[in-house]
Amino acid sequence: MDWLxxxxxxxxxxxxxxxxxxSSAHLILxxxxxxWPDQGLAFDVALHLGSLGAVVxxxxxxxxxxxxxWSRSVRGKGTxxxxxxAWWVIVATLPVCLMGLMFQDVIETQLRSPLILAFGLIVFGLLLGYADWRYRGQRSEVSMNWKDALWIGLAQALALIPGTSRSGITMTAALLLGFNREAAARFSFLLSIPVIVLAGGMQIYQLTVSAVAVDWSAMAVGxxxxxxxxxxxxxFFLVFIRRIGMQPFVxxxxxxxxxxIWLYG
Incomplete structure (x- = not known):
């Protein structure tokens, strides 16, 4: 793989x-x-590690x-x-873990066509636009409860469909629940950490058992x-949505x- x-x-x-x-739609496209040939599993791992490092x-x-x-609450020293x-991040992560384990093979083999990407981009894009226009509220992430976390987690599971956007669908769910734009984005970003850790961990395991040659220089660049x-x-996204909102992304x-659809329909 060359540097470009x-x-x-x-x-x-x-x-x-x-x-x-x-992100899945763009990397597939x-x-x-x-x-260019497919970048391979090792480079996918590098990309996830870079994103994880950034959000952390x-x-x-x-x-x-x-x-x-959270550690104090586990030890019974108050919440x-x-x-x-932290508990709501854990609750919201459970649905996507279960759905990913159940439907991983179907997702990787049958849901990666350009038309399915188009469906996910358009349908869930319209839903994001509606949520940002109609349901934007004033709640912060501090006001979240376990029901909110579960609903956002169930929405996140839909991101297993290519084209949906994990960040997009979780922000949509948060907006529909009355959270403000920044709160919806911040919780979505925090929620990405366990998802990236789990997805990256699975990829690392697959990489170790496959004995594929690794291009370490490309990995470092990635x-x-x-x-x-x-x-x-x-x-810049947090600044942008505070002033302009989600409509440009829609x-x-x-x-x-x-x-x-025009190219592949």
Missing amino acids: HAVLLAFVQGLTEFLPVS IPVFTD AYFRHELVAMTCS DDDARL VISSAISAYLCIH IYRLLLGAAL
């Missing part, structure tokens, strides 16, 4: 991992529109507070807002490029979905 290929893939993954536009670095203070408070938020683009994406999803 590695940097472009990492840049796209780092941006789209947290934008509500579907890059080989479709170019002559950005929310490092919140994560330390959540971890300490505060940080502990509850980790660094993905981390930088993901970190910048998180920062328009982008509709245009991309329409282009896929």
Whole structure:
């Protein structure tokens, strides 16, 4: 893999991992529109590690507070807002874990066509636009309860359908529950951490048992490029939605979905 290929893939993954536009759709489409071969499992692992490093670095203070408070709550020493938020992240992660284990083979073999991507981009893009326009509220993540977390977690399981966007569907669910834009985005970003850890862990296991040769230089480029683009994406996205909202991403999803239907319909 040459450096241009590695940097472009990492840049796209780092941006789209947290934008509500579907990272899986973009990574699937890059080989479709170019002559580049599939990047392989090892490079996918590198991209996930870069995104994970970015979100952990950005929310490092919140994560330390959540971890300490959660640990105290497990030991029966009281529960505060940080502990509850940590518990809600765990609750919201359970549905996607169960659905991923049950339908992994179907997802990887039968749900990766351009038309399914178009369906996910358009349908869930329209739902995001509706939620941002009609149901945007004033709740912060501190007001979340276990029912909210479960609903957001069930919505996240839909992101197993390519084109849906994990960040997009979780933000949509949070907006429909009355959370403000920033709260919806922050909880979605925090929720990405266990998902990326689990997905990356599974990929690392598959990589170790497959004995595939690893291009370490491409891996390093992928980790660094993905981390930088993901970190910048998180920062500027939170500023952007506070001022403008989700509608530009909705328009982008509709245009991309329409282009896929035109090309492959």
